[in-house]
Amino acid sequence: MNDAATLAEAAVGHNRPEPYDVERIRQDFPILQREVYGQPLVYLDSAASAQKPRQVIEAVESAYQEDYSNVHRGVHFLSQRATDRFEASREAAARFVNAASSDEIVFTRGGTESINLIAATYGRKFLREGDEIVISHLEHHSNIVPWQMLRDEKGLKLKVVPVDDDGNFLLDAYAELLGPKTRFVAITHMSNALGKVIPAKEVIRLAHQRDIPVLLDGCQAVSHQAIDVQELDVDFYVFSGHKLYGPTGVGVLYGKMDLLDKMPPYQGGGEMISSVTFEESTFKPVPHRFEAGTPAIVQVIGLGAALQYVNDLGIENIAAHEAGLMEYAHQRLAEIKGLRILGSTENKASIVSFTMEGAHAHDIGTIVDRAGVAVRAGHHCAQPLMDRFDIAASARASFGLYNTFGEVDALAESLNAVTEIFG
Amino acid sequence: MFDDLRELYQEVILDHGKNPRNFGAMDDANRAARGDNPMCGDRITVYLSVDDEGVIREATFSGQGCAISTASASMMTEIVKGKTVDDAKELFQSFHNMCTKDHCDMSAHEESDPDAVERLTVLSGVRQFPVRVKCATLAWHTLNAATTSADEAEPETVTTE
Numbered sequence: 001m002n003d004a005a006t007l008a009e010a011a012v013g014h015n016r017p018e019p020y021d022v023e024r025i026r027q028d029f030p031i032l033q034r035e036v037y038g039q040p041l042v043y044l045d046s047a048a049s050a051q052k053p054r055q056v057i058e059a060v061e062s063a064y065q066e067d068y069s070n071v072h073r074g075v076h077f078l079s080q081r082a083t084d085r086f087e088a089s090r091e092a093a094a095r096f097v098n099a100a101s102s103d104e105i106v107f108t109r110g111g112t113e114s115i116n117l118i119a120a121t122y123g124r125k126f127l128r129e130g131d132e133i134v135i136s137h138l139e140h141h142s143n144i145v146p147w148q149m150l151r152d153e154k155g156l157k158l159k160v161v162p163v164d165d166d167g168n169f170l171l172d173a174y175a176e177l178l179g180p181k182t183r184f185v186a187i188t189h190m191s192n193a194l195g196k197v198i199p200a201k202e203v204i205r206l207a208h209q210r211d212i213p214v215l216l217d218g219c220q221a222v223s224h225q226a227i228d229v230q231e232l233d234v235d236f237y238v239f240s241g242h243k244l245y246g247p248t249g250v251g252v253l254y255g256k257m258d259l260l261d262k263m264p265p266y267q268g269g270g271e272m273i274s275s276v277t278f279e280e281s282t283f284k285p286v287p288h289r290f291e292a293g294t295p296a297i298v299q300v301i302g303l304g305a306a307l308q309y310v311n312d313l314g315i316e317n318i319a320a321h322e323a324g325l326m327e328y329a330h331q332r333l334a335e336i337k338g339l340r341i342l343g344s345t346e347n348k349a350s351i352v353s354f355t356m357e358g359a360h361a362h363d364i365g366t367i368v369d370r371a372g373v374a375v376r377a378g379h380h381c382a383q384p385l386m387d388r389f390d391i392a393a394s395a396r397a398s399f400g401l402y403n404t405f406g407e408v409d410a411l412a413e414s415l416n417a418v419t420e421i422f423g
Numbered sequence: 424m425f426d427d428l429r430e431l432y433q434e435v436i437l438d439h440g441k442n443p444r445n446f447g448a449m450d451d452a453n454r455a456a457r458g459d460n461p462m463c464g465d466r467i468t469v470y471l472s473v474d475d476e477g478v479i480r481e482a483t484f485s486g487q488g489c490a491i492s493t494a495s496a497s498m499m500t501e502i503v504k505g506k507t508v509d510d511a512k513e514l515f516q517s518f519h520n521m522c523t524k525d526h527c528d529m530s531a532h533e534e535s536d537p538d539a540v541e542r543l544t545v546l547s548g549v550r551q552f553p554v555r556v557k558c559a560t561l562a563w564h565t566l567n568a569a570t571t572s573a574d575e576a577e578p579e580t581v582t583t584e
């Protein structure tokens with residue numbers, strides 16, 4: 001690692017003492033100290049977007065105040081500083097998912113753009129009329145719509161892996177869907193609507209038996225479990241910075257080098273070319289080939305600080321803490337009359353999605369909000385999954401590394417107000 | 424319990440939310456439209472039977488939504504029955520203002536339609552909940568679209584976005 005990267009890391013690095021001290025961790029998140037409607041904020045919507053620790057906010061601030069310039073362009077001092085910090089984030093992202101090389105990390109605007117990039121480059125180049133893409137019933141709209149657009153453009157077919165009534169990904173049905181025409185698999189690693197985690201290793205192994213590449217949408221999973229792309233042997237892995245305690249406007253696309261290398265550029269512009277004449281242009285190698293234009297410099301630097309923050313806490317420690325919250329939440333919510341939790345507890349991380357008899361999710365959201373409890377209410381950008389469970393919407397509480405058992409109690413108590421009104 | 428919640432979820436609203444009136448598709452409707460609230464997944468269809476004089480003879484709705492949007496749709500079907508399309512639209516405009524503006528004058532309707540004014544006033548508790556205003560007005564937007572749909576035409580779809 002170069003000097004600037006070490007500097008950047010030293011500036012944000014904090015070694016935390018064991019055991020997991022959630023009250024101390026909460027001190028890192030300025031927003032958690034605020035009140036809403038005169039009540040302490042109980043933020044249970046990290047699956048939509050997570051709050052940011054001081055370390056990330058400070059990294060963003062110092063990037064603007066001390067090291068700001070365009071990257072990869074200037075010979076001057078600041079350009080070098082900014083480039084070093086920017087590239088240090090790429091190194092950090094590579095280590096975070098254990099990529100073989102930081103050249104396999106492409107920065108995008110977010111998980112959505114990462115998926116669209118793969119559809120627009122790999123998909124356009126390698127998929128042909130009649131080919132089949134396998135997705136699942138658990139997908140977020142952002143892992144459905146780009147494939148539908150490609151389907152309509154190229155005459156492909158989309159096959160959908162079903163889930164059972166408990167929200168479990170059906171591995172056998174998946175294996176049966178893989179056929180001679182299957183050319184791509186794009187599946188969410190963890191459902192944002194139910195919290196269910198799929199058997200990723202098996203999914204990948206089965207596809208690879210037929211030489212089919214696999215994209216995992218890691219937008220949710222990445223905040224709740226260690227990701228090792230080499231161990232998974234996954235071909236593409238994507239996630240957003242903002243759900244991982246980092247800034248908005250930045251996402252990551254990991255791809256195996258041999259695949260990235262044969263993919264055409266995504267957008268054309270500056271930064272992605274080696275040379276341009278009016279007759280033709282030659283493109284830079286991976287990953288810069290996919291990063292046309294001035295990137296989200298400061299956000300990428302902020303993401304580096306977020307990855308560092310999560311690493312310092314230890315993703316396993318975070319997962320263990322969240323598992324405790326999940327168990328307690330299931331226990332507390334089960335006591336509430338008429339409340340139904342979607343998706344059984346096994347293979348489930350940090351999300352409790354539920355409906356209540358007689359009360360629409362939207363009304364639940366409004367009522368608990370008045371008690372300071374922020375949950376998501378709606379279809380969670382997963383309408384096909386909602387249809388599968390024959391509901392229009394659900395309420396969703398999602399837990400992050402800073403949530404407490406007391407906050408689970410606050411949720412349960414605020415739900416009693418729902419029963420009071422609608423019961 | 425918080426006062427503004429009580430004000431939003433008044434008995435009348437809970438009652439209409441649970442037992443919506445005029446609920447179900449209308450076979451002989453000559454006007455219909457679908458309304459979607461993409462944010463929360465509420466979807467309703469409003470059916471009207473409008474006579475040659477432009478008077479709404481029957482109004483029903485189907486679909487699913489939260490307590491606020493269901494109650495609003497239910498009350499709306501009762502309120503507009505017997506009114507001309509133009510009167511209904513005027514009422515919608517006043518109601519919309521009531522939900523979005525701090526001061527709103529319903530006195531224009533007070534004399535002709537005290538009952539409608541009273542019911543709509545109840546719903547205007549959503550003013551304290553800006554994200555829920557769309558729930559309260561979805562049915563009315565849909566009605567508006569239905570009245571402009573051509574006879575027998577495919578139901579048009581409006582969204583709150």
Ligand SMILES: Cc1ncc(COP(=O)(O)O)c(C=O)c1O
Pocket residue numbers: 047048110111112113140142143188190191192217218219220240242381
């Ligand atoms: C599973 C999943 N995939 C994709 C996305 C899209 O992420 P973004 O909106 O950050 O691009 C989300 C976020 O809502 C998600 O939860």
